[in-house]
Amino acid sequence: MELKTKVNAESGKQEITITREFDLPLALLFKAYEDATLLEQWMGTKVIKLENKNHGSWRFETSDASGKVAFSANGVIHEFSPGKRIIRTFEMENAPFGVQLEFLDFEKLTDNTSRLVVHSIYQSVAQRDQLLKLPFAQGINMAHNRLQTIVGNLIE
Amino acid sequence: MNLRRDVFQAIADPTRRAILLLVASQTMTAGAIASNFDTARPTVSKHLQILTECQLLQQQQNGREIYYHINAQKMKEVADFIEPFRQMWDDRFNKLEAIMKNYKPE
Numbered sequence: 001m002e003l004k005t006k007v008n009a010e011s012g013k014q015e016i017t018i019t020r021e022f023d024l025p026l027a028l029l030f031k032a033y034e035d036a037t038l039l040e041q042w043m044g045t046k047v048i049k050l051e052n053k054n055h056g057s058w059r060f061e062t063s064d065a066s067g068k069v070a071f072s073a074n075g076v077i078h079e080f081s082p083g084k085r086i087i088r089t090f091e092m093e094n095a096p097f098g099v100q101l102e103f104l105d106f107e108k109l110t111d112n113t114s115r116l117v118v119h120s121i122y123q124s125v126a127q128r129d130q131l132l133k134l135p136f137a138q139g140i141n142m143a144h145n146r147l148q149t150i151v152g153n154l155i156e
Numbered sequence: 157m158n159l160r161r162d163v164f165q166a167i168a169d170p171t172r173r174a175i176l177l178l179v180a181s182q183t184m185t186a187g188a189i190a191s192n193f194d195t196a197r198p199t200v201s202k203h204l205q206i207l208t209e210c211q212l213l214q215q216q217q218n219g220r221e222i223y224y225h226i227n228a229q230k231m232k233e234v235a236d237f238i239e240p241f242r243q244m245w246d247d248r249f250n251k252l253e254a255i256m257k258n259y260k261p262e
Contacts, residue, residue, distance in 0.1 A: 005246035
């Protein structure tokens, strides 16, 4: 089966490309990024600020079950071209991952389908690889420190 | 029936992660592994079967006992971090698609 979401992260490069085709008209796909309420629903985060304009800025915050802020990120919006393109920076707060530059290109395929290409550029290869590892680290959750150490030892 | 038997399914379950942690430090019999859990023994056996099918664990016959040890090669696949990252975005985008399919402009 063809994967709907593709990730291209060549080793030794400081960039990632995520490509996804949607069974949605381009206008609805873009709306999901533009509308703070919708964005909150699918990203599972709280939108504190979202200035959809050239030279605007944004900030997201995600709380855990107890209401404690578990994740926050912010950045500036360099370009906001409705139905077409968003260029923005992304920085996770209180995390050593640096700033990334993101190019989001929205494209119409047919009247009912569309494509999104997210091209992220990191400051270094090491920073990119660290960030890629995050979902894996979260996935193993319980006793993760030990398993990570074990897996880490196996790789070396 | 085509059950998904891969390393990511294996580590999705907390008991199976705990089993991997146990066996990572030493080769153990099914009984010794089960004694570490409150879970019923057939349940632990089922987890061992899944971990074996995913090739994260390997069985070794030693006399009357079957010992389980970890498959280091396969554990490296778990560390292949692109797939969890891809799945995270796939989940998000699936959600986006579902929400927008039901979206009714005000």
